[in-house]
Amino acid sequence: MIYIGFILAAAFTVWSAVKLSSFADVIGERTSLGGMMAGTLLLAGATSLPEVTTSLTAVYVENPEIAVSNVFGSNMFNILILAVFDFVYRRKMFMSQIDFAQGRTAILSFLLSVLIMTAVLTGFDKNIINIGVEMFILLLLYIVGMRIISRKQTSLNDLAKSATENYHTRAISLQQAKKGFFISAVIIFIAGSLLTVTGDAIAEATGLSSSFIGTFLIAGATSLPEVITVLVAIQLTNYQLAVGNILGSNLFNLLILIVSDIAYRNGSILTAVDPAVAWTIGAGLVLHLIVLSQFFALKHNLIPKTAYASPSTLIIIVYLIASAVIFTFS
Template identity: 25%
Template structure:
């Protein structure tokens, strides 16, 4: 039985490869956060923009490669559930990070116009994905019309986020607990060339790990009889989102709250493009019309979680039960309930 041929892997071999890839993604993703924090200061683009573009995209590379590879191999449900399950679990991780900031609720301390704009962008993109299965099942060169709309809307949304960062039309009230972007000492940092080189190298490592993770995930699904939705939501989405958990907690403990929140929300917005890229790679038609009822349930659940988060950023409760915001608590409960529904049976 050759380890070089994924089709011949046993469940043990698939599990070992899966675990190794998850470890690599966790280590590389954790390291890349520090690099992004330094790039945010050395380039002057700010933590919110860096979190949305650099951190959000880079820590999502493993998941994006996995989704596209799955779609190319005809595993549409794994591709979609990995993408959309990752958004839900990363929002869940943000609520966990709230537990590690003791001065105030994270939604209060990290409120900013760019973060709220990013969240509005995320909700719009999720709504488009949720709408797609109800549109006519037509494709042009194998691509559904919603796919270019997703890419275009994302690019437009990034422009709005950047404009909001530079010239905000309003600002949240500054309180004693509000933490703003405070650049580190640039003179003590490595050169920009070294930072960009390490950033690109780590992105490559994350991409290779995601590419290797796909055959391991399909092996686990085949050998255990679990659905691709469960494997995507519970295994691949969680494993490829490990960097977001580690980096968010690390950023919160370091006081880089805007980067922590911006990285999660920005990464979530970027993750919606996994579905668009997967539609291009999927050659059997529209990938949106291959979505199961379970996956559509997760889109609706993630929409609700994202809406609650933006309400928390606007409401800005200082302290809640156990020093965690009411919105974070609601997100924790919703995610756990969603996992329970998925494991016990179809929500349909």
């Protein structure tokens, strides 16, 4: 029964997240308060809401491992999504058309992940108002990093505007969009919570670790909306948006750790997780390095056209190996 509940929760989470993104786009385009920026912020919040809900619910049911592994598992799965699409659409060679500036987002995500991994491995346990010091450092580095990126990189707002002009229809009124956004958010809150509860139950019933369940089952389910987003962007030949969405989501997901730590009232949430979670974080770091290497190699024409898909193939292989390793050691 818990498996059926998990599948249904995953299905409703994906469906409502896709709807939420569509309604957020309409609201952002049709309101005067923020214009496209409002749409971009709403869209970012919409696609990340499943991860936020599942992580917070995990804290509520006192399973911090799911809360943390869900974030890094989602980041792993997001890179896998990019690799799979790059392999399937390898004739388009769209990764070779990406501005190397996109790599700055991946670099920031990599550095912040290293920070969290260090805190997990060292058991660092210093708190300020019951919030881990590493979370304050994470937020500070995020703010500084985003300021640097925003000065040197084409804004996500411009990318979102480009995509919106291509696919947005005006069939939905602003009132309908607001109502639909609210209803979709409620459904995601309920479905995402059920996803965590059933995932926790599956961990207990099967004997699988919570970190494995969070890394693969829950993270995979909450990342499925990104599949739709990337697919639409590629079909519209908006490759910058496709890659930016993945790398941006990975960076945004790390902020969920801060929210989860605030909600966790027993000290730093990172001290409550099993060190095995570091395997998930480490695997994500390796995948980020491959993506960064791919950016560099393509920019300098170091990869022949006949071997174009080799980095994406490597990502897929590493993901599968990491899955086996995490299953074994978690």
